Amino acid sequence: MGEIILVTGGARSGKSVVAEERAKSFAGRPVYIATSEPYDDEMRDRVAAHIDRRGDDWETVEEPLALAKALDETDGAGARLVDCLTIWLANFMLAEKPWEPEVETLLEALKRQKSPVVLVTNEVGMSIVPENALARAFRDAQGSLNQKVAEVAGEVTLVVCGQPLRIK
Known part of the structure; x- marks a missing residue:
């Protein structure tokens, strides 16, 4: 199994x-797997800022749902960066598609990767309990997803104020 790194x-x-x-610390040209679907100007601006920051050194694959497939199809080149698991999960929940089987599919895919995979996710459970059921369900699902990916990851880094703190 290749290196699996979770950044939260x-x-x-x-x-x-x-x-x-x-x-970028790994050999080869990195692959950026984008999970967002920019539906409005604010999100398009965020995506553009990410693209500008990365420059031309990256190959980009846009995949809002079939993340395991995207990882399998890009394995064997450079490291892959998945940005981000939070948007990926939200894509399923907003489309009212079952996300749990997709998490299991992702975990199996991560275990068979040869090239490194760096996954970005949000830590959403450190605030108040949301007042509505959808937000609570999302928070709970994100916590479950993060725990499962962290379990298969060899390295987990928490970022606070731009400062990385390796916790695994």
Whole structure:
């Protein structure tokens, strides 16, 4: 199994930059697997900022749902950076598609990868309990997803204020 690295933190904590640097530390041209679907101008601006920051050194694959397939299809080249698991999970929940089987499919795919995989995710459970059922379900699902990916990861880094703290 290739190296599996999970980078987590709060919103705007600097986790994507930390993950990009980690992915670039491996040999080969890195592959950026984007899970977002920019539906509005604000999200398009965020995506554009990520693209500008990365520059032309990356291959980009856009895949909002079939993450295991994208990993399998890009295995054997450079490191892959998945940004991010939080948006990936939200894509399933907002489409009212079952996410649990997809998590198991992802975990199996991670275990068979030869090239490194760096995954970005948000830590969403460190605040108040949300007032609505969908937000609570999302928070719980994200916590479950993060725990399962952290279990198969050989390295887990928490990013706070742009500073990485390796916790596994």
